[in-house]
Amino acid sequence: MTVTNSIVVKPDRVKKLRNQYPWLFADEIQEVRGAPNAGDVVELQETRGEFIARAFFHPTSHIAARIVTYDATEKINRAFFEKRFERARARRAGAVVNTNALRLVHGEADRVPGLIVDRFAETLVVQFRNAGVETFRKEITQALKKIFAAQGAYERSDTQARVEEGLEERVGLLYGEVPSEIAIHEDDVTFLMNPQAGQKTGFYLDQRDNRRLLRSLVGRESRVLDVYSYTGGFSLHAAMAGAHALAVDKDRDALKQLEWNARKNNLSERVGARWGDAEKILEQLVREQRSFTHIVLDPPTLAKHKNDVPFAKQLFTRLATNALRLLEPNGMLFLSTCAYHISVSDLIEAARIAASDVSRRVSVLTVTYQPADHPWILQIPETLYLKTLVLRAELRD
Numbered sequence: 001m002t003v004t005n006s007i008v009v010k011p012d013r014v015k016k017l018r019n020q021y022p023w024l025f026a027d028e029i030q031e032v033r034g035a036p037n038a039g040d041v042v043e044l045q046e047t048r049g050e051f052i053a054r055a056f057f058h059p060t061s062h063i064a065a066r067i068v069t070y071d072a073t074e075k076i077n078r079a080f081f082e083k084r085f086e087r088a089r090a091r092r093a094g095a096v097v098n099t100n101a102l103r104l105v106h107g108e109a110d111r112v113p114g115l116i117v118d119r120f121a122e123t124l125v126v127q128f129r130n131a132g133v134e135t136f137r138k139e140i141t142q143a144l145k146k147i148f149a150a151q152g153a154y155e156r157s158d159t160q161a162r163v164e165e166g167l168e169e170r171v172g173l174l175y176g177e178v179p180s181e182i183a184i185h186e187d188d189v190t191f192l193m194n195p196q197a198g199q200k201t202g203f204y205l206d207q208r209d210n211r212r213l214l215r216s217l218v219g220r221e222s223r224v225l226d227v228y229s230y231t232g233g234f235s236l237h238a239a240m241a242g243a244h245a246l247a248v249d250k251d252r253d254a255l256k257q258l259e260w261n262a263r264k265n266n267l268s269e270r271v272g273a274r275w276g277d278a279e280k281i282l283e284q285l286v287r288e289q290r291s292f293t294h295i296v297l298d299p300p301t302l303a304k305h306k307n308d309v310p311f312a313k314q315l316f317t318r319l320a321t322n323a324l325r326l327l328e329p330n331g332m333l334f335l336s337t338c339a340y341h342i343s344v345s346d347l348i349e350a351a352r353i354a355a356s357d358v359s360r361r362v363s364v365l366t367v368t369y370q371p372a373d374h375p376w377i378l379q380i381p382e383t384l385y386l387k388t389l390v391l392r393a394e395l396r397d
């Protein structure tokens with residue numbers, strides 16, 4: 001594709017782009033030259049015409065341009081995507097072990113804005129999240145086929161991000177053969193997942209390290225409460241270490257899948273499930289005077305926008321308050337957020353208010369972040385989204 005359109009960037013916004021920040025916001029444009037359409041490649045320039053980068057353009061999105069390359073000679077074609085995918089593969093070599101499920105391409109962090117690719121055994125699940133990658137879907141699909149050998153790929157472009165770009169949702173076979181049930185493993189735990197029907201791309205790969213951390217902390221005497229469990233990631237790992245786990249989720253299909261997963265791993269006797277709203281079930285458990293040694297709170301993205309943060313913090317506080325009521329002395333609480341807008345400080349503040357509400361002294365054991373296959377790029381704050389506070393409710397005096 002030839003680049004005929006360019007965007008002149010406001011002078012005080014040039015530095016951030018040159019310093020690897022990939023987004024130009026609509027109000028940072030000085031001038032649009034030519035008539036670029038959504039998804040076209042445009043050249044970003046300084047006022048005097050110096051080249052900055054090439055980017056995917058969108059005329060109405062608040063992110064007007066997403067940088068794809070800083071190389072003025074680089075063409076955006078199949079070979080370009082092959083090179084990007086090679087790099088993504090090299091970055092992950094040896095970084096994710098003992099599993100056949102990982103994120104292969106993580107959008108901006110792998111320098112392909114808006115493209116998500118997960119591998120589940122022999123199947124790829126792909127999301128084209130913006131108009132730019134949509135324009136190049138053919139080249140991208142060909143490059144995926146070549147670099148990440150797989151039996152088939154399934155598209156799950158049913159994301160809000162796409163709707164915000166004015167694109168229709170797209171779900172269906174991209175190429176090859178895709179089974180409706182795939183067995184993946186994390187260490188010795190097997191999960192059955194369905195890329196065609198599960199949430200997002202079918203499985204929450206980003207909690208892998210935290211699931212392993214929980215497993216390392218529990219034993220036969222442990223009683224784990226896995227709130228927002230989805231198909232039982234935390235519960236099954238804990239049960240494999242001998243613990244009993246109670247999973248809570250409002251997605252009936254996910255809980256059905258959890259039961260299958262428990263059976264498949266011979267863990268049915270140690271894993272139970274309750275369907276319903278997490279907050280209500282926590283309240284019920286408090287009324288029932290239940291107690292747990294470990295509690296995981298892993299809600300969905302509670303703050304999609306900055307304005308949602310106060311509401312999300314209040315919910316975290318209520319959840320953590322009841323979790324602390326349910327925790328045994330010395331019990332541990334995993335408090336996770338997958339929202340970019342919710343910071344570690346927000347989690348800490350919510351936990352501190354919760355601890356004072358129930359008069360418990362709480363120590364912070366560690367803070368964890370997303371695993372290596374979901375890279376966090378220093379210059380792109382938005383690439384850090386998963387943060388987890390691991391707390392211990394201390395012994396009472």
Ligand SMILES: C[S@@+](CC[C@H](N)C(=O)[O-])C[C@H]1O[C@@H](n2cnc3c(N)ncnc32)[C@H](O)[C@@H]1O
Nearest residue numbers: 204207228229230233249250251277278298300
């Ligand atoms: C981030 S995912 C959890 C991933 C899971 N911990 C894992 O390791 O696979 C969030 C989950 O919260 C569930 N959920 C969303 N709102 C809920 C609510 N109000 N009550 C209970 N579950 C809810 C979703 O169905 C989804 O399974």
